[in-house]
Amino acid sequence: AAPLIEAEGLTRVYEMRRGLFGKVTPVRAVDGVSLKVLPGESLGIVGESGSGKSTLGRMLLGIDPAQAGTVTFEGEPMPAFGTVEWRALRAKMQLVYQDPLAALDRRLTIAAQIREPLDIHNVLASEERTARVEALMTAVGLRSDQADRYPHELSGGQRQRAVIARALAARPKLIVCDEPVSALDVSIQAQVVNMLRDLQEDNGIAMVFISHDLKVVRNIADRVAVMYLGRIVEEASSDVIFASPRHPYTQALVSSVPVPGQPLKGRMILQGEPPNPASRPSGCAFHPRCPLATALCRNVVPELRTLGDGRTAACHLVEGANAPIAA
Numbered sequence: 001a002a003p004l005i006e007a008e009g010l011t012r013v014y015e016m017r018r019g020l021f022g023k024v025t026p027v028r029a030v031d032g033v034s035l036k037v038l039p040g041e042s043l044g045i046v047g048e049s050g051s052g053k054s055t056l057g058r059m060l061l062g063i064d065p066a067q068a069g070t071v072t073f074e075g076e077p078m079p080a081f082g083t084v085e086w087r088a089l090r091a092k093m094q095l096v097y098q099d100p101l102a103a104l105d106r107r108l109t110i111a112a113q114i115r116e117p118l119d120i121h122n123v124l125a126s127e128e129r130t131a132r133v134e135a136l137m138t139a140v141g142l143r144s145d146q147a148d149r150y151p152h153e154l155s156g157g158q159r160q161r162a163v164i165a166r167a168l169a170a171r172p173k174l175i176v177c178d179e180p181v182s183a184l185d186v187s188i189q190a191q192v193v194n195m196l197r198d199l200q201e202d203n204g205i206a207m208v209f210i211s212h213d214l215k216v217v218r219n220i221a222d223r224v225a226v227m228y229l230g231r232i233v234e235e236a237s238s239d240v241i242f243a244s245p246r247h248p249y250t251q252a253l254v255s256s257v258p259v260p261g262q263p264l265k266g267r268m269i270l271q272g273e274p275p276n277p278a279s280r281p282s283g284c285a286f287h288p289r290c291p292l293a294t295a296l297c298r299n300v301v302p303e304l305r306t307l308g309d310g311r312t313a314a315c316h317l318v319e320g321a322n323a324p325i326a327a
């Protein structure tokens, strides 16, 4: 199948001043990222804070501009942010982010917010829109008596359910979810993730699911891309990533995810500082934290290469598909 959305060499650099009178340094938040998402597919993007994953998500939707690289949606170049063409595409691509209160209008009832995209994009005859709003509320697990409530009258989980109903209202083809459950109570995170997965699958929506938490991504992604300091360092199907991670960073992330019914195997603890986009280490950006780093790693940037098993990885020690790199 042709990809629904495709990014090629996406790069975003912004300038950061260190302190009030400090030097202005260019920060490469996203650095040459290429990826594809097929119709109906779910791609997880995982990385620590500072890895550039939120910026990448916004760039995929054309919200943040790229200094270099391209985004193609349904075979056409992404129109510039805010143009008539871009706004017309908004019905097809939606963003759900961490804070539902910021995404909702406090002066509108829940039903009115969910209905808004139907009115804006002129979806369905106006007399059918009320029934669609009711169906959406049921689909996300909101009760009909919550239709006339305002955002502050709902819990955080209920608000995020309303945001998701609103995002799905105009039947998008792509939904980008950026840490959609991170602000919610741990006890309801799984419920909301499972609901999202069901809605995404049942409606054939492509999804980009961004999270710092590999555990969460495991339940929702067909494929996983691992980011470190603005670059994808490993990408493979979700099964492959969890069963046999090859990049040492992915190995460390996977080693900290418990598998139900199995004792936690040797956990790799990451040494050193978390990634800071304003001071990128030389060579492999992960080398200060990598237990396997060599002189080569400190000097030469590893290319992202496709391995025999279809995965891509950027690490000097990952050669063929069968060479184990860490005991």
Ligand code: SF4
Pocket (backbone or CB within 6 Å): 247, 248, 249, 284, 285, 286, 287, 290, 291, 292, 293, 294, 297, 302, 314, 315, 316, 317, 318
């Ligand atoms: Fe570690 Fe070197 Fe591979 Fe980077 S290239 S992940 S430093 S072994």
Ligand code: MG
Pocket (backbone or CB within 6 Å): 053, 054, 178, 179
């Ligand atoms: Mg973020």
